Amino acid sequence: MSTKGIARLFQRPPRFLCPSVSRQFVRTLKSIHPGKNSSRFNHGHNLPILGSSHTAAFLRKEPMLPLRTGALAIKKGMTGVYDPETCRRVPCTVLQLDRCQVISHKRRDTHGYWAVQVGSGTKEARNVSRPERGHFAAQEVPLKEHVVEFRVKDEEGLPGVGSIITADLFKEGQFVDTRAVTRGMGFAGGMKRWGFSGQPASHGTSLTHRAMGSAGPSQGSGSRVLPGKKMAGRMGGEMHTVQNLKVVKVDAENGIVVVHGAVPGPKNSMVKIQDAIKKPWPEVDAAVGLMMPEGMPTRLAAEV
Template structure:
């Protein structure tokens, strides 16, 4: 089993057997269809491309229609590629991977894009404390970065200096998240704690030590 594609439905909390309130995230799992299987012989590496949520044929370009036709699957809205070092001979084109691949109590890795915060200053972006207390003659300096380098020598700013800039919107992996509950009837996966991304964002869920890179679309469905 290579993994599953999920959609973030938001957070809630559940009570454990000893009465402790545990924050958790609810993930909607759709049936994942195997669209393409890449092998070392043909592509130089092993991976499996999964697709979820049906899409109208008239909204799919002809090149993708041919891509889906090879696997015998109707067009899908979202495609994600799961790379792995392990070969899975039981996987076949057009077959389905569902929520029953996971078990309650096991640990998974979740990968998604974090929320974009836009252009932020050093206090929010890097946790700076600012210049210090305000005093006479000090104007709007409380949240400033302060000095960014010497003048005469080296007469430049070193690369990698923590400064203001765009924050968030990065590919983030949260490892070892425990599965608290699996609702097979409604296809909901309940994970302990928080995970990156907005509501309705796509998530890549893999068993421990199986998470890898994937191409991400910022369009939400």
């Protein structure tokens, strides 16, 4: 036999030595390990972030997040303050901080977002559950009656755990957003709850002057009341935000912040105060309004 015949004989192994493989199995292997001709939109590096992912949602919301934490205050009531710029007596709300302190942090790599957990007031240990007591003990901070969170933009907005937040965190002339639970009105009618004009006062109207009227159309909409229809029901007791309130006066010694305008909630209710997101950020030092108490170890945000 010639040399060419021997080479042709060993180019391909005999068929009895090659087990048959189905095409479906080959497709499965290709799907598990894509080749070089795979789509560039599904595999590879330097690809655009999907708009429906958590990372894209965080990047969209990042420019609207405040640069620093807020404070938790008590609504003491309303008063009037003379404004020298407008030469008028303007209505204001008095807010007072009560032992407002940083409890812990929420980190993006662990919790998915940056936030500062702030506590206010005090509470007896017998009125606090064991998991809550363990949380305060792990952070080496005293027990707090009220605990809230303030979202921040990045890690630079996380103050040290245990820092006491004072009233001079805010300066006069800046704008803040206030958030609190509104006063509960109970069951209210359509006129009080939604501002309906009511029925006519005369011309045959009998005992239905404040009635709502028709609640739903007939055949055109299926002879039913459409979802979301404004009707009588429980009013108030909901979280409400009032934006762009100007800080009129700050008393750091007594922990009082006076803002221009009304703040949601009844007297002695808790109000969240933070820099307004629709106004320019105040140009203040990051350490202003934060004080580490004596005898407490200082822990930076990166170590917590």
